[in-house]
Amino acid sequence: MVYEGKTKIVRIVGDHALIEFKDDITAGDGLKHDVILNKGSICAEITAILMNFLSEKGIKTHLVEFLPPNILKTVPLKMFPLEVVVRLKKAGSFVKRYGGVEGEELPFPLVEFFIKDDERHDPMVCFDHLEILGISTKKQAEEMKEISIKATLVLKEFFEKGDFELWDIKYEFGLSKDGQIILGDEISPDTFRLRKKGEIFDKDVYRRNLGDPMKKYEEVLELCRSLSSQ
Incomplete structure (x- = not known):
């Protein structure tokens, strides 16, 4: 292990x-x-x-x-201790920090970096923090940002085929043996917000005690199976 x-x-x-x-x-x-x-x-x-x-x-x-x-x-990766969040709509901690209405559209994909540290509640950082703290170079951070935006727009279109809205999503990245930045970890209702006509299909069901989250997760799985076979 x-x-x-x-x-x-x-x-x-x-x-x-x-x-x-x-x-x-x-x-x-x-x-x-x-x-x-x-x-x-x-x-x-x-x-x-x-x-x-x-x-x-x-x-x-x-x-x-x-x-x-x-x-x-x-592929084994040396993971960056980071969460890279892309927001398409206002929700969750963004609304708590800055206000606004949940579900309100953002003018462009917003990318935020958070250090993975439960004790400090995953502090948000900028490119300069990442370089000063020795977590990544600015060039690596810029590449993670670019990949995250591209992946988010691709997944947004994927879910729109099923009339679902992708609100935000979290990514984690690592370095391969040859130094490439590669998307790792997972992509699931644990790591994104997915809605359909106001109905929640992600971990917010669990966070907010809105019933059995697995019923929603199962629906997302069936959706992904269906869309991927088209």
Whole structure:
């Protein structure tokens, strides 16, 4: 075992990393935590479908193969301790920080960087912070920003085919052995906000105690299966 986080276990086997998705779901920097049957397998398959779709659009991801029910075979990456958030609409912490109406359109995709640090509640940083703290170079940060915007617009179009709205999304990146910046971690209702006619299809169902989140996650999985086969 190399690493166990709140929702995944990463093991190195030969030349690959095997990422096992757990059934854990968390919110509030881990203060809220539950285990829900089949959550890991749902998020793993959604991630595999969406990363395959991004790869088809020329966006490199760490995915090599989906190993059902809940494991991704991936390219090992040296991860940046960062969350890169792209916002298309106002929601969540953005509204708490700056005000506005949830769901209000932003004039262009807004990219924010946060250091992964639960104890400090994932502080938001700028390019200069990243360089001063030795987390990444400005050039690397600019590349992560560029990839994040491109991936978000691709996924926005993907979900619009099913009449869903992508509001915001979180990415994590790492460096491959040859120094390439590659999209890693996961893409699932744990990491994006997805809405349809005001109905919530993401982790906000769990954050806000709005019922069984897995019913919504299952609907997202069926949507991804359907759209990817078109």
